[in-house]
Amino acid sequence: MEVTPGACGITSKIYPLALPRGTEKFCELCQGPATLQCTKCRVTFYCDAEHQQADWAGIHERICPLLIPIRTQSLCSLTKADQIHVELKKVELMGICMSVAQSKLSERKYEEALPAAQFCLRCSMDVHSPSANHLIPAYLLLAEANFGVSNLALVTELLSQAEWAVLKSPECGHEIYQRLHRSLGRLQVATGNLDAALLNFANDIYHASEAYGLDSTVACRGHFLMADVFAKQGKTAIACSMFSEVAGTWHTHLTKHIETHIQNVQPSFDKSQHTEVDETLRTVLEFWQNEDRKNSGQIALVAHCLAMLWFLGGDSQKALGFGNVALQASQLIPNHDLTEPIQTLLQLVQNPQREQHPGCN
Amino acid sequence: MNAAVTHPHTETFLPEIPPNRKKRRKGSYYSRLEEPLKAGLVSEYSTHIPSIAEISKFRNSLKQNICVEILLEGFHRTFSELFYLLNSDRDRRESAEPGTDLARQTPLEEQKDKLETMRRHLSRAEQAERTRSWTVVCEQRLFLGRYFSSQEDLWLRLHFCHSCADREYGGRSRSATEARVHLAEHYLQTGELEQAQQQAEICIQQAEGGDWLDSDGQPLKLRGAKALWRIYLKIADPLLDAEEYRKALALLHIGYDEVLKTEDKQLEAEAAYGLGLTNQRAGDHKRAKQFFNTCMQIYSTLEDAEGLVKSYMAMAKSLQSEGNIDETVQWLEKSADVSLSSGQQHRLVDAYLRLGKIYNERSQSTRAYEFFLQGYEVACDVGDVSLLDQIQVRCSSMIVTALFQIFSVNFGPFVSQVIVGTLRAHRLMEKYSADIRSATPTALQRLLTWKDTRQPQDFSADDSDSAMD
Numbered sequence: 001m002e003v004t005p006g007a008c009g010i011t012s013k014i015y016p017l018a019l020p021r022g023t024e025k026f027c028e029l030c031q032g033p034a035t036l037q038c039t040k041c042r043v044t045f046y047c048d049a050e051h052q053q054a055d056w057a058g059i060h061e062r063i064c065p066l067l068i069p070i071r072t073q074s075l076c077s078l079t080k081a082d083q084i085h086v087e088l089k090k091v092e093l094m095g096i097c098m099s100v101a102q103s104k105l106s107e108r109k110y111e112e113a114l115p116a117a118q119f120c121l122r123c124s125m126d127v128h129s130p131s132a133n134h135l136i137p138a139y140l141l142l143a144e145a146n147f148g149v150s151n152l153a154l155v156t157e158l159l160s161q162a163e164w165a166v167l168k169s170p171e172c173g174h175e176i177y178q179r180l181h182r183s184l185g186r187l188q189v190a191t192g193n194l195d196a197a198l199l200n201f202a203n204d205i206y207h208a209s210e211a212y213g214l215d216s217t218v219a220c221r222g223h224f225l226m227a228d229v230f231a232k233q234g235k236t237a238i239a240c241s242m243f244s245e246v247a248g249t250w251h252t253h254l255t256k257h258i259e260t261h262i263q264n265v266q267p268s269f270d271k272s273q274h275t276e277v278d279e280t281l282r283t284v285l286e287f288w289q290n291e292d293r294k295n296s297g298q299i300a301l302v303a304h305c306l307a308m309l310w311f312l313g314g315d316s317q318k319a320l321g322f323g324n325v326a327l328q329a330s331q332l333i334p335n336h337d338l339t340e341p342i343q344t345l346l347q348l349v350q351n352p353q354r355e356q357h358p359g360c361n
Numbered sequence: 362m363n364a365a366v367t368h369p370h371t372e373t374f375l376p377e378i379p380p381n382r383k384k385r386r387k388g389s390y391y392s393r394l395e396e397p398l399k400a401g402l403v404s405e406y407s408t409h410i411p412s413i414a415e416i417s418k419f420r421n422s423l424k425q426n427i428c429v430e431i432l433l434e435g436f437h438r439t440f441s442e443l444f445y446l447l448n449s450d451r452d453r454r455e456s457a458e459p460g461t462d463l464a465r466q467t468p469l470e471e472q473k474d475k476l477e478t479m480r481r482h483l484s485r486a487e488q489a490e491r492t493r494s495w496t497v498v499c500e501q502r503l504f505l506g507r508y509f510s511s512q513e514d515l516w517l518r519l520h521f522c523h524s525c526a527d528r529e530y531g532g533r534s535r536s537a538t539e540a541r542v543h544l545a546e547h548y549l550q551t552g553e554l555e556q557a558q559q560q561a562e563i564c565i566q567q568a569e570g571g572d573w574l575d576s577d578g579q580p581l582k583l584r585g586a587k588a589l590w591r592i593y594l595k596i597a598d599p600l601l602d603a604e605e606y607r608k609a610l611a612l613l614h615i616g617y618d619e620v621l622k623t624e625d626k627q628l629e630a631e632a633a634y635g636l637g638l639t640n641q642r643a644g645d646h647k648r649a650k651q652f653f654n655t656c657m658q659i660y661s662t663l664e665d666a667e668g669l670v671k672s673y674m675a676m677a678k679s680l681q682s683e684g685n686i687d688e689t690v691q692w693l694e695k696s697a698d699v700s701l702s703s704g705q706q707h708r709l710v711d712a713y714l715r716l717g718k719i720y721n722e723r724s725q726s727t728r729a730y731e732f733f734l735q736g737y738e739v740a741c742d743v744g745d746v747s748l749l750d751q752i753q754v755r756c757s758s759m760i761v762t763a764l765f766q767i768f769s770v771n772f773g774p775f776v777s778q779v780i781v782g783t784l785r786a787h788r789l790m791e792k793y794s795a796d797i798r799s800a801t802p803t804a805l806q807r808l809l810t811w812k813d814t815r816q817p818q819d820f821s822a823d824d825s826d827s828a829m830d
Contacts, residue, residue, distance in 0.1 A: 170420075196413070198433055199413065199414060199429070199433065201432075202428075202429040202430075202432035202433050203417075203425070203429055205428075205432055205437075205440070206425055206428045206429055206432070206444075209428075209444055214441050214444055214445060223437060226432065226437075230435060235435060237435075237491050238435030241435070241437065241438070241487075241491060242435070242437050245437055245438070
């Protein structure tokens, strides 16, 4: 820790002669020949400092001590009980990696998510057999991380693996199908295969509705992705209709959140979704603002959503900005029923002390 | 080798081979064989390489396929609605008690026709919604409401009719108004009278201006008024039971006014009859008779024998309650005549029985007997056990109670015979009752001989008949 100021872990050079004969060490990230070693756990190796730092930031900092009992197993003769113990440790490790990767993904830190996702996949392969359907979530996670860094070739490969695994075990739940179809759809959008993307998103929405319900945010995101494709295809009527549905769903969700927020003071909103929702709503807002026929009602609705979102996220500056956009749009329509809630929200943002008193106008 | 050997043979055996083909490929027995084979295979492969969508049709459930197809067409609202309906169907069946009809119903998601119909019409409705053609939206939804008519699909009918009638836009269109009639009739059937009344009233209000016809070509206004009248009758029923006659009559008069507006004679007669009966129950026989008169006039212009008899009988009842027996008898005889000529056996029996009862009360047992006998014979002709039971009930008041009670336990038709038998006995006794009253020795002598010689058969049907003659 004292070597690098960014707390990147400490490494030392590997001395091949100090290792048992015939053991060759590989880099944790790229599987190339290793030259460095983590001095804390002494069981993790890297080809260079860059990979070591990436791994440290990604996952190693969190799991460094946990790796020791697992990776030193071959040195001692193990009893059955010990083996089970190690297996349990691995499962625990896998869970940690998955949650770390997921939270990094939702924060849009794809680079950092990569090591965690990769380790997660390796762990799952180790714990389950390499062909088991338990690997599907790990494949999907890694694919998503790679999608973030635009490594489409690898994404394609990983998703084919996942698809193959799903084909072999069609009994896996709607959640898995939903994630697979969404990843495939996004890949196809990125590669410009819009029709195939639509098919995948349609399946995505179906499975999301089965797993989480019609009004769930997951299904809503599916609708958004699909609407985006329709907009790209120039099918504006469909896109308009779907975008307004998305905005409507989010409006209901956020209004509910605001209500509980006012009553409980404590933030009740799921932070991990924040970036995704923000992106969704901004795209929708942009869509309406670029429309030839300005639909003030929709602009007001979406801007109101964004204002609520940022208010819940604690950024009063942005909340104020979007709130004003919403107010302007709503005032273009006489007697719009959104005007009053928007004004209420703006007052809330400006006088944060008063938010403890529910029911103030 | 083989090919080379058979080659000349095939040449000679084959009838006519076009020369140009022979030119093109020399001695190519195999190639000629392969050509069509290849072509067939290739064409089959090239046109039938299944797409991902086609493959998933086989792999996935019908529900998923339909949902995905709908979404691909961009009809996301149709998807949401269909998905919601399929899930509520599943919930309905799962929450039902095992073994009930509901639990045994075919799941909606397995009925392809219904799914396709819903998909087609909901998509059309959504398309129309985008272009803001609200009447089309309502038409499509009404179609679906009418499409689901079987008992197990009533909830779907209700869903679509409501979704048609309760729209913010287009809710005053013809289709939405018709949907309200369907709803009113449905709620009338299920006994949710408040809802029914509400729907029927809105329907009549909306149909006021236009000459709308429903999908079967019946005027909507008339259908609404008919439904409303029946709903009011049902609502009035418990009021009458609670003897709140004023309330009931006020309600029915509102309904009657609506009926008058439709200028439909049949319905007007029906309503007048209902109002007459209500007044009768309320004890206002004067007004009741007025309504029955209206009723009779309409029925006679319509030449509706059934309606006529019905109103004659009702009139007779009111007159009887007023104590006007002579006129009562007149109306009853009239109704008996009409029922006889128009073949309404049930009414005929009823008329005969009432006449018999009246005569019996006036102690004219001969006439009473005639009518009861006639009624009994007609009832026997019809062969209706319930009618025979009715005779038994009607006559019960005049029968020696003990005798009746003994037999009435299980032998409905049999008891009727007993009753008739008793009547015959009365007739027989009449012959001798004069002798008893006169109390002369000769009369006494006659009675004594009868007592000595009489046998059980004297009371049997045949004997008494001959005695009567």
